[in-house]
Amino acid sequence: MKLCVVGAGGRMGQYVLELAGAAPDIDIVAAVDHPESPLVGTQVAAGVTVDSDVEAAVAAADVYVDFSVPAATAAAAHAGAKHKVAGVVGTTGLDAPAESALAELARHAPMLLAANFSLGVNLLMVLAEKAAAALPGYDLEVVELHHNKKRDAPSGTAIALAKALAAGRGLDYDHARRYSREGNVGERPADEIGVVAVRGGDVIGEHTAYLVGGTERIELSHRAANRSLFADGALRAARWLHDKQPGRYTMRDVLGL
Numbered sequence: 268m269k270l271c272v273v274g275a276g277g278r279m280g281q282y283v284l285e286l287a288g289a290a291p292d293i294d295i296v297a298a299v300d301h302p303e304s305p306l307v308g309t310q311v312a313a314g315v316t317v318d319s320d321v322e323a324a325v326a327a328a329d330v331y332v333d334f335s336v337p338a339a340t341a342a343a344a345h346a347g348a349k350h351k352v353a354g355v356v357g358t359t360g361l362d363a364p365a366e367s368a369l370a371e372l373a374r375h376a377p378m379l380l381a382a383n384f385s386l387g388v389n390l391l392m393v394l395a396e397k398a399a400a401a402l403p404g405y406d407l408e409v410v411e412l413h414h415n416k417k418r419d420a421p422s423g424t425a426i427a428l429a430k431a432l433a434a435g436r437g438l439d440y441d442h443a444r445r446y447s448r449e450g451n452v453g454e455r456p457a458d459e460i461g462v463v464a465v466r467g468g469d470v471i472g473e474h475t476a477y478l479v480g481g482t483e484r485i486e487l488s489h490r491a492a493n494r495s496l497f498a499d500g501a502l503r504a505a506r507w508l509h510d511k512q513p514g515r516y517t518m519r520d521v522l523g524l
């Protein structure tokens with residue numbers, strides 16, 4: 268499987284390069300980062316140096332893995348659509364142009380977008396959905412913690428977790444979601460799902476779904492211990508995805524959840 272890494276110089280990109288470099292079934296053929304990245308021009312695999320031409324890099328591969336920024340996600344997805352290259356996308360905080368580029372990619376090649384590639388988090392989503400359905404009347408809240416370099420809030424995983432709770436409860440997510448509270452907000456409406464983002468230090472990622480009843484409380488938590496967890500999941504997704512039909516896939520498909 269010929270792999271291109273988008274966002275090669277980033278925290279996640281480095282892990283993807285490390286794990287893919289050690290995998291006998293994966294051939295790293297291209298790596299791309301922002302033109303001003305100090306990594307551009309450095310060698311990351313045999314015969315491969317980091318480039319800043321997203322289209323040429325994606326076109327060289329069977330599948331690309333993208334942990335970058337929304338602008339690069341859009342550029343890589345356009346290239347993937349044009350050259351029919353499968354895309355595994357982990358970038359979060361996507362804007363409308365990136366979302367529409369990914370929709371275009373899914374019409375021409377297999378595409379998998381995941382806010383979180385860990386098996387445990389994807390299982391947590393399933394459990395949260397079931398718990399919200401099984402416990403009507405319990406207040407639903409999500410709290411997430413991440414490192415102080417994270418750009419987007421709440422995290423993509425927290426949003427996905429809150430959406431899973433909404434699905435289990437049969438709520439319209441956009442109506443139910445409440446991103447933090449401030450001032451004289453009044454009593455908590457029953458059909459609200461609060462989402463709170465905490466930032467600090469080097470926390471890799473922690474998510475808890477709270478289901479709070481009158482006499483008891485359930486907390487469903489996941490804590491990531493190492494970023495290689497996400498890179499490993501992304502490569503598992505890439506192996507699964509690269510020979511699929513064009514379309515949009517999820518980690519639940521990959522993991523059979």
Ligand code: NAD
Nearest residue numbers: 274276277278279300301335339357358359382383384497
């Ligand atoms: P990072 O800031 O360390 O890395 C981002 C990289 O993208 C940088 O090297 C940056 O130079 C590069 N970049 C910027 N503009 C670019 C361009 N035009 N073309 C190519 N590359 C460009 O961030 P990170 O911690 O590696 O996270 C990256 C993204 O992945 C974030 O959105 C983060 O939330 C997300 N993430 C997702 C998961 C998951 O499981 N889905 C896990 C961790 C992080």
